Amino acid sequence: MFNITLGQYYPGRSFLHQVDPRTKILATLVYSVFIFLVKEPEGFYLVAGFALLAMAASRIPPLTLIRGLRPILIFLVITLAFNAFMTPGETLWGWGPFRVTREGLAFGGLMALRLVLLVLVTSLLTLTTTPIALTDGLERLLRPFQRLGLPAAELALMMTIALRFVPTLFDEAQRILRAQQARGARLRVRGPLAQMQALLPILVPLFVAAFRRADELAVAMEARGYRGGRGRTRMRELRYTWRDGVTALAVAAFAAGVVYLRLLAG
């Protein structure tokens, strides 16, 4: 039995943890769009300020957050280098045809900062919201589109079942792995192609078992009266609180600030 957690939820009772998932999803969306509208250096104080405020409201140790940036490190380096070399302007350092410009460094730095802030804020969403709450929030947000034929309830149930079965299938994969090793399967081989081939004896039984499970699950769901998303209610209701009001105000102020700066810059 493995106690694996999906996503990267960081348990807590902070302000941000208690904000409704719908509010958090929408706020993250707004932030992701507006961060690309900012061009002026003053605007970056605003974007960075908002991110810092959100980080403070999450009470998640900054080190945990910074560790989450590791996967994008290579992107950051490429972004910075590419802009530094390719932007025309006052040369700071040159070698042959390559020259680093002041404008390039400044622009590249801002691009990198933008990426860092974007990843920080979106990871705050997944760090302070359980996958189940995220699913609930998405379902409620997509519900109005049901009239246009979007199967919101079904999508949410699919996500729930996926969440439910990931640990089960993970256990099963481990079991199959050991069974195949016991029969002499060699898994540590060199080369990407050989590695893929080595995985086949694990993936094939895993998929076959998953289909069998799906079959049984469908029968069990039917026995419990599942008849599609129509007319289904949910036990857990989402309720907005004062925290959502505060968050909405903060997001609105941030968005207005960004727009104002744009207008000032003409």
Add this chain to the structure above:
Amino acid sequence: MASRRGEPSEPYILVRDVTYRYPGPPGGEPVLALDRVGFRVYRGEFVAVLGRNGSGKSTLARLLNALLLPQEGEVRVDGLDTRDPANLWAIRDRVGMVFQNPDNQIVAAVVEEDVAFGPENQGLPPEEIRRRVEEALAAVGLTALRDRPPHLLSGGQKQRLAIAGALALRPACLVLDEPTAMLDPRGRAEVMATVTRLREEAGVAVVLITHFMDEAARADRVVVMDRGRVVLEGSPREIFAQADRLRALHLDLPPVVALAAELRAAGVPVPPGILTLDELVEALCRLS
């Protein structure tokens, strides 16, 4: 809601002359699973169904809540014909089902949400769903584990969760298709204790399909199936007295009954009709 049609003396579930065939291999003959089977379940009754693999027990179970429909004959639940599509959801509300593999019948990623799945399908208001979830969790003794993810539960706990999921629909009858087959002895004991208590306290009728003779010995009535037909029917005492007949059907005796028979063969004058450990102990103590 359909009215309660059944008189107390009438069976709650009535299976009459039902024949069912599964499609065979391509180009081959269909496989006869049930051959003119008659079967009934009364309110609050505990019926055990025995039979070796392929005897038609699971097919019979699936006919009881319209997961399968009879090809010949009829199945009525609380007076409702299972072949009428209009009755489908009313029947599923009345007859709950628990299957063999506990992992493959749990839908949600949290215990209490899984229990809520049935009532959510019925479209009940959230407060009513909550009430039913509380009630069902308490009935199987899982209230303390309500926030757990199901994959961290033991086999017995998972199966009790599956029972709670069925109970949340407030069924009058619970059909359990080999619910203990994949459990360790402790899990088996947990599930059997839960089932027994439900019947005694909530008056839920139980149809238990099982391979374990000691489980069947606790039933009010035992039905033995073989090759798609009901071949024996009676109280556990009557059934387990027919050791030779059971052996011919590839079934064992419950451990206590078998022990009593061996004692008898060894010359110990143990009276016939012993079913439980307590009865055997009592009989042995009376010997002087």
